[in-house]
Amino acid sequence: xxxxxxxxxxxxxxxxxxxxxxxxxxxxxxxxxxxxxxxxxxxxxxxxxxxxxxxxxxxxxxxxxxxxxxxxxxxxxxxxxxxxxxxxxxxxxxxxxxxxxxxxxxxxxxxxxxxxxxxxxxxxxxxxxxxxxxxxxxxxxxxxxxxxxxxxxxxxxxxxxxxxxxxxxxxxxxxxxxxxxxxxxxxxxxxxxxxxxxxxxxxxxxxxxxxxxxxxxxxxxxxxxxxxxxxxxxxxxxxxxxxxxxxxxxxxxxxxxxxxxxxxxxxxxxxxxxxxxxxxxxxxxx
Amino acid sequence: xxxxxxxxxxxxxxxxxxxxxxxxxxxxxxxxxxxxxxxxxxxxxxxxxxxxxxxxxxxxxxxxxxxxxxxxxxxxxxxxxxxxxxxxxxxxxxxxxxxxxxxxxxxxxxxxxxxxxxxxxxxxxxxxxxxxxxxxxxxxxxxxxxxxxxxxxxxxxxxxxxxxxxxxxxxxxxxxxxxxxxxxxxxxxxxxxxxxxxxxxxxxxxxxxxxxxxxxxxxxxxxxxxxxxxxxxxxxxxxxxxxxxxxxxxxxxxxxxxxxxxxxxxxxxxxxxx
Amino acid sequence: xxxxxxxxxxxxxxxxxxxxxxxxxxxxxxxxxxxxxxxxxxxxxxxxxxxxxxxxxxxxxxxxxxxxxxxxxxxxxxxxxxxxxxxxxxxxxxxxxxxxxxxxxxxxxxxxxxxxxxxxxxxxxxxxxxxxxxxxxxxxxxxxxxxxxxxxxxxxxxxxxxxxxxxxxxxxxxxxxxxxxxxxxxxxxxxxxxxxxxxxxxxxxxxxxxxxxxxxxxxxxxxxxxxxxxxxxxxxxxxxxxxxxxxxxxxxxxxxxxxxxxxxxxxxxxxxxxxxxxxxxxxxxxxxxxxxxxxxxxxxxxxxxxxxxxxxxxxxxxxxxxxxxxxx
Numbered sequence: 001x002x003x004x005x006x007x008x009x010x011x012x013x014x015x016x017x018x019x020x021x022x023x024x025x026x027x028x029x030x031x032x033x034x035x036x037x038x039x040x041x042x043x044x045x046x047x048x049x050x051x052x053x054x055x056x057x058x059x060x061x062x063x064x065x066x067x068x069x070x071x072x073x074x075x076x077x078x079x080x081x082x083x084x085x086x087x088x089x090x091x092x093x094x095x096x097x098x099x100x101x102x103x104x105x106x107x108x109x110x111x112x113x114x115x116x117x118x119x120x121x122x123x124x125x126x127x128x129x130x131x132x133x134x135x136x137x138x139x140x141x142x143x144x145x146x147x148x149x150x151x152x153x154x155x156x157x158x159x160x161x162x163x164x165x166x167x168x169x170x171x172x173x174x175x176x177x178x179x180x181x182x183x184x185x186x187x188x189x190x191x192x193x194x195x196x197x198x199x200x201x202x203x204x205x206x207x208x209x210x211x212x213x214x215x216x217x218x219x220x221x222x223x224x225x226x227x228x229x230x231x232x233x234x235x236x237x238x239x240x241x242x243x244x245x246x247x248x249x250x251x252x253x254x255x256x257x258x259x260x261x262x263x264x265x266x267x268x269x270x271x272x273x274x275x276x277x278x279x280x281x282x283x284x285x286x
Numbered sequence: 287x288x289x290x291x292x293x294x295x296x297x298x299x300x301x302x303x304x305x306x307x308x309x310x311x312x313x314x315x316x317x318x319x320x321x322x323x324x325x326x327x328x329x330x331x332x333x334x335x336x337x338x339x340x341x342x343x344x345x346x347x348x349x350x351x352x353x354x355x356x357x358x359x360x361x362x363x364x365x366x367x368x369x370x371x372x373x374x375x376x377x378x379x380x381x382x383x384x385x386x387x388x389x390x391x392x393x394x395x396x397x398x399x400x401x402x403x404x405x406x407x408x409x410x411x412x413x414x415x416x417x418x419x420x421x422x423x424x425x426x427x428x429x430x431x432x433x434x435x436x437x438x439x440x441x442x443x444x445x446x447x448x449x450x451x452x453x454x455x456x457x458x459x460x461x462x463x464x465x466x467x468x469x470x471x472x473x474x475x476x477x478x479x480x481x482x483x484x485x486x487x488x489x490x491x492x493x494x495x496x497x498x499x500x501x502x503x504x505x506x507x508x509x510x511x512x513x514x515x516x517x518x519x520x521x522x523x524x525x526x527x528x529x530x531x532x533x534x535x536x537x538x539x540x541x542x543x544x545x546x547x548x549x550x551x552x553x554x555x556x557x558x559x560x
Numbered sequence: 561x562x563x564x565x566x567x568x569x570x571x572x573x574x575x576x577x578x579x580x581x582x583x584x585x586x587x588x589x590x591x592x593x594x595x596x597x598x599x600x601x602x603x604x605x606x607x608x609x610x611x612x613x614x615x616x617x618x619x620x621x622x623x624x625x626x627x628x629x630x631x632x633x634x635x636x637x638x639x640x641x642x643x644x645x646x647x648x649x650x651x652x653x654x655x656x657x658x659x660x661x662x663x664x665x666x667x668x669x670x671x672x673x674x675x676x677x678x679x680x681x682x683x684x685x686x687x688x689x690x691x692x693x694x695x696x697x698x699x700x701x702x703x704x705x706x707x708x709x710x711x712x713x714x715x716x717x718x719x720x721x722x723x724x725x726x727x728x729x730x731x732x733x734x735x736x737x738x739x740x741x742x743x744x745x746x747x748x749x750x751x752x753x754x755x756x757x758x759x760x761x762x763x764x765x766x767x768x769x770x771x772x773x774x775x776x777x778x779x780x781x782x783x784x785x786x787x788x789x790x791x792x793x794x795x796x797x798x799x800x801x802x803x804x805x806x807x808x809x810x811x812x813x814x815x816x817x818x819x820x821x822x823x824x825x826x827x828x829x830x831x832x833x834x835x836x837x838x839x840x841x842x843x844x845x846x847x848x849x850x851x852x853x854x855x856x857x858x859x860x861x862x863x864x865x866x867x868x869x870x871x872x873x874x875x876x877x878x879x880x881x882x883x884x885x886x887x888x
Contacts, residue, residue, distance in 0.1 A: 006453060007384040008463050012392055015373040015434055022431040023399060026412050030405035038407075094295025101546070102306045108538040108549070112494050112513045113531040117309055120524070126326045128312065160305070165553060172554035221403045224494040228514070242495075245406065249499075254407045261405045268401055451645035454612050459659030459710070460633030469662075473649040 027265070034262045038255035050259035059236040063244040064263065070155050070240055071219030071271075077159045078215045079208065082166025087200065089167065090174050100171070104164035111161065115228025118157045119144065144230055147237035154229050154238055158222065166211045173207025174200070209279040213272060220268050241267070313535075317528040324525035340529045347516065347526065348504070352533070355507045361422055362497075362508065363490045366429035367483055370437050373430070375479070378441025379471055383450070393442075399435030406499050413500060425501050429490050437482050440552065444478035445471070484545040485552035488538050509534045562623040562636065562713030562746050563588045564609065569618035571604060578604055580770040581618070586748065586763065591740050594750045595757040596767035596793070603718055605767070606750045610639050610716050623713050633659075638707035639716040642723065644699045646691035646706075653687040656705045677705045680742075697728050704739070717749040721756065733759055754794050758782070766790050788814045788885050797846055799883075800857040812884035819846065819858040821881035824865075829874025833857075835867045849873060 034050055036043040054060045089100050106114065121128045122143035130140030143153040181199050190198065201208075223242035226232060232239035232247065239247075241264045248257035308329070316327040318337040323330075345352050377396070381389050409428070410419060418424030448471065456466045472479075494510035501508065507515065513530055520527040542549065564586040571579035578601050586592045594602040607613040609620055611632035619628045627635045646655050654661075656677055657670045665673075678684050681701045691699055700720065707715055717736075721729045737760055740747055751757055757764050758778045766773040766781065766789070774786040778794075785791035791799045799818045807815040823829065824847065833851030840863065847859045847867060859875050867873060 005384060006457050006463050006466060007380045009380065009384075009388060011376040011380040011463070011467070014369075015377045015438070016392075018369075018373070018427055018431050019396070019399065019434050022409065022412070022428055023402075023404060024395070026405040026408035027402060029408040029412070033408055033411075088294075088298060091291070091294075093291045093298060095299050096295070099295075099298060099302050101542075102302050105539070105542060106306065107553075108488050108492070108542050110492050110494070110510055110513065110531070110534050110538075112510050113313075113535055116513060116517060116527065117313055117531060120327050121309065121312065126328070128327075128329060131328065168550060169554050172550075217401055228494075228517075242403075246499075249407050249410075254411075258405065258407045261403065261407070264403050265405075268403065272401060449643055449645065451641040451643045452647060454632075455639070455641060455645035455647075455706070456658070456662075457612065458610060458632045458637065458639045459706075460662050465662055469658075470647055476649075 030258050030261050030265075033255060034259040036255045038258065039252045040254070043255070046255060050256050051263075053256060054259055054263060059239065060244060060260075062236050063232075063239040063241050063260075064267075066151055066238065067220055067240040067242075067264070067267065070151060070158075070222065071216050073152070073155045074158050074162070074219045074222075075212055075215035077155075078163050078166040079211050081159065081163050082170050082211055083201075083204070083208070085163065085167040086170030086174055087196070090171055100167070103167050106161045107164045107168075109161075111224040112228045114157065114161050115225050118160075119229050122153060145234060147234050150230050150234060151238040151240075154226055157229065158219070158225055161225070162215065162218065166215065169211050169214075170204060170207050173204045173210075177203045205279075205283050209276070209283060212279065213276050216272055216275070217268060220264065220271070310535075313528050313531050316525060317532045319525045321523045321525055324528065325522065327524055327528070336525075340525050341533075344526045344529045344533065347519075351504065351507055351515075352509075352512050352530070354505070355509045355512045358422060358506060359491055359509045362425050362429060363487050365422075365426040366433065366490055367486050369426070369430045370433050370486060371479055371482055374434055374437035374482070375441045375472060375475055376467065377434075378438045378443075379445050379467060381438070382442045382445040383453070396435045396438045399432070400439075404432060404496075410499060420501060420503050420506060422501075422506065425497060425506075428496055428500055429493070432496070433486050433489065437486065440478055440482055441475065444475060448474050480545070481548040481552040484541055484548040488541060488549075491537060563621075564714055564746060564748065565621045566605075566609070567619045567621070569605070569608060569620065570616045571601075571608060571613065572616045577616075578770050579608070579616075582770075582772055584765060584772065584775065586746060589744050589746055591737075591747045591749065591760060591762045592765060593757040593761035593763070594748065594765050594767055595752065595754055596773075598752055600767040601770040602750045602752075602767045606716055606718055606748060609714075609748065610637055611635055612639075636713040637716055638710040638712035638714075639718065640703045640707050640720045642719040644691075644703040644720075644723075646699055646702055648691055651688050651690055652683060652694070652702050652705075655691065655702055656683075656709050658706070659710050673709050677709045680708065680739075681705050696724050697732065700724065700732060701735075704736075708743070713746060715745055715747040717747065719751055720749075721751070722753075729756075736760065755796065758794070764794075766793060768793075785816075785883065788816065791816045791883055791885075797858050797860065802854060802857075806854045807884075810882075810884055812886050814885040814887075816883040816885070817857075817877040818881065819860040821878040822857075822859040822875045823878065824859050824861050825874045825876070827874065829876040831857075831875045833873060833875065835869055835871045835873055837869060838867060840866075847873070849875060851875075 033043060035046060035048070037046045037049070054064070085103060089096055089103070093099075124130060124140070124142040124145050127143070129143070133140040141149055144150050177200070181203065182195060185195055185199050221242060222240060223246065226238060226240055226243050227246070230238045232243045241260055245257050245260040245264070248254075248260060312327070312329060315329065315332060316324045317340060318335045319332040320334065320336055323332060377392070381393055413419035413424050418427065452470055452474075453466050456470045461469065492510060494514065497506075497508045497511055498514070513527070513534065516527060516530055520530075566582050566584045569579055569582040570577065582605060594605060596602050604613055608615055609622075611627070611630060615628050619626055621627065622635050622637065647658065650658065653674055656674045660670045660673060674687070678687055681704060683698075683701060683705055686694060686698060686702070691702065694702065703720070721732050724732060733756060749756075749760065761778055763775065764778055764781055765775050768789050774781060774790045776784075781790055781794045785794060785799075788801055792801055795818055797819050799816045802815045803813065807813055831851045831854060833849040835847050836850050836856070837848035839846040839848075843863045845861050845863050845865060847861060848856060849859055850856050857875070
């Protein structure tokens with residue numbers, strides 16, 4: 001082809017400069033800096049020290065495990081609740097479109113605002129949740145003050161905030177399932193339960209894939225909600241990788257912080273990429 | 287409507303009200319209380335409404351920091367979106383129109399942006415090196431870099447629905463590649479452009495993490511950081527903290543009311559493959 | 561003088577050659593139709609002339625100049641697309657004037673040119689509408705108007721009538737023929753419909769699998785088809801083509817006779833067969849006849865004659881209209 005293409009590659013250029021310069025270059029550089037003792041003044045080569053520290057200091061190990069726990073719990077809950085809500089909100093119930101808006105709106109609200117709000121609601125003695133529980137005779141727990149509960153409480157708030165997106169994606173997926181399938185299955189005598197498991201779940205699989213992948217990536221990377229609600233506390237009990245990265249950065253341990261970043265990157269790559277591949281292959285079988 | 291749907295709907299409405307609406311009511315009520323009443327925030331009705339007073343107070347805090355924050359956030363959001371729309375549309379257009387090895391590589395690299403967490407400290411170091419750390423320009427470019435992947439995917443999918451004949455008609459008419467793009471393609475991208483603008487403006491406006499890292503300094507404050515900074519200062523004035531939450535929730539609420547359809551189409555793209 | 565000549569033109573997509581050496585001369589002012597089955601390369605060939613498709617080897621000359629590597633807009637051509645390719649965001653007026661505005665012509669001149677074209681095509685009342693608000697035939701005319709305003713030496717049409725319904729198609733065929741007579745420009749027209757080719761062309765180019773099978777006037781191709789492919793492609797209903805024993809008896813590899821050149825009789829003739837199916841078209845009737853030794857063939861008889869399926873008939877070819885093909 002001797003003529004110039006009407007679709008020149010230099011159209012990539014402005015985006016490429018910004019994306020490579022501010023995203024890819026730092027990502028590549030992070031592999032090097034994670035191997036250094038790095039502070040605001042100098043970077044000295046340190047070998048694997050930062051990584052060794054990451055997997056020997058209990059509070060750093062805790063951060064990694066917490067990240068996995070948080071991503072797992074929120075993904076599972078968002079997937080299940082999202083599907084159930086979507087089925088409910090496509091069944092033609094009273095107030096359906098209003099309910100959809102109500103469920104979705106928290107997705108658009110400032111995460112920090114949500115965090116502060118629930119911090120107040122979850123106050124152990126004066127918070128509205130425990131006051132309400134006390135009214136029906138239940139002694140509410142210290143949602144954010146109990147070290148073994150704090151991370152789970154943050155996860156619940158994340159589900160509250162994010163389930164609307166999962167619901168929305170499921171509603172879009174459900175709307176592509178032709179009604180014929182349901183009618184055919186009903187003529188064959190399928191029960192509601194069978195319709196759900198034999199028709200809805202398999203045919204809405206692409207939406208499930210999207211919801212799981214998005215929730216996992218979001219869950220593994222989550223920072224703002226944890227930071228607004230607990231700052232990783234009490235102690236280090238609700239620290240996740242993203243909050244560890246921030247704390248080490250603030251403390252001036254840039255190398256350690258960057259090593260955390262690389263670990264987060266590897267976690268996402270090692271979990272999400274194979275999972276996405278596996279979920280997609282199940283989709284083809286369906 | 288069957289009876290079951292009606293009762294089911296009423297039950298669902300009741301539960302949704304408790305779970306999703308009460309928290310916002312809580313914010314609203316406590317934003318209208320006096321400091322002493324709000325010091326133990328509850329669902330109790332304010333004994334006296336001082337909504338306007340609180341609003342004025344929160345705006346005046348720290349020498350009108352909230353107004354400055356609004357200004358900064360709007361500059362960042364508008365600047366980033368202007369660049370995102372043009373640059374991402376150009377990439378999405380060529381990616382869709384010119385399938386080749388180069389395009390496949392570019393498409394793959396763009397996809398990584400959806401997954402990989404930004405390497406924050408090396409980015410700070412880089413921004414310092416090129417003099418963009420703690421600057422609004424730098425923040426704009428960062429938001430562009432982080433938003434590109436999503437926008438490129440949206441644009442690429444939409445370009446597929448524009449017939450190639452239109453490009454070729456323009457080429458025969460003597461249009462240069464830039465003219466084909468700006469005079470034929472870009473006007474036809476209007477629906478997806480609106481989606482990109484709406485979704486990205488909410489994302490960037492609500493972004494807390496990245497301004498926290500890359501834009502420290504009280505003169506660079508953004509709206510999300512006002513909350514964070516006031517959180518410690520307002521322990522005795524929770525009414526103002528809630529008023530602040532209310533104020534930064536209003537822009538997304540307005541966008542949601544007016545652009546519901548664009549938000550839905552943008553947020554669900556990718557859910558339905560075809 | 562805008563004649564078009566193609567010299568040993570070739571095009572490959574990877575290892576796959578789709579245009580396998582085309583030589584062709586189209587005279588100034590000629591209406592030339594490329595016809596062939598889908599996938600024969602006719603659209604690719606047109607797009608190579610337009611410059612929308614690169615050339616692997618060979619040359620394209622337009623108006624005596626080698627434009628093989630020239631930009632589409634520098635070739636003095638205009639093109640009408642199958643989908644019309646009207647810009648949906650522009651009005652009819654802006655659509656027609658688009659090329660002129662790209663060339664930064666003064667506004668007054670653009671307006672004048674657009675009016676002139678609108679007059680020719682009776683588009684006046686539609687000028688301020690968007691394409692969405694036009695009927696299929698009107699869109700077609702706007703697309704033609706956009707071509708005319710460029711004042712090209714050569715018009716290229718890529719199956720422009722295939723999106724219209726049958727009656728409108730007939731009308732547009734006549735309009736296009738009239739337009740050709742008025743403008744006197746060279747026109748190259750691609751279609752898969754041999755009726756369009758026969759009714760509109762000065763010269764028909766029959767393409768098959770990336771090669772030219774035959775070039776000639778419509779009646780040339782009808783009366784003297786050079787290959788069995790052309791014989792089968794041009795004319796409706798299709799020519800009866802026989803291979804095997806029937807052809808051998810005739811001393812050739814393929815023997816052909818058109819349905820309208822068979823005389824059908826009740827009692828005597830060369831081939832005896834049974835009527836299997838009768839298609840009444842009004843003026844004519846097409847018989848599907850099955851004969852023992854030669855298989856099924858078609859015969860055209862006058863509309864007032866009639867047979868029932870199962871009737872025994874005899875058919876005799878007109879000896880002056882038989883075709884015999886021998887492959888070397």
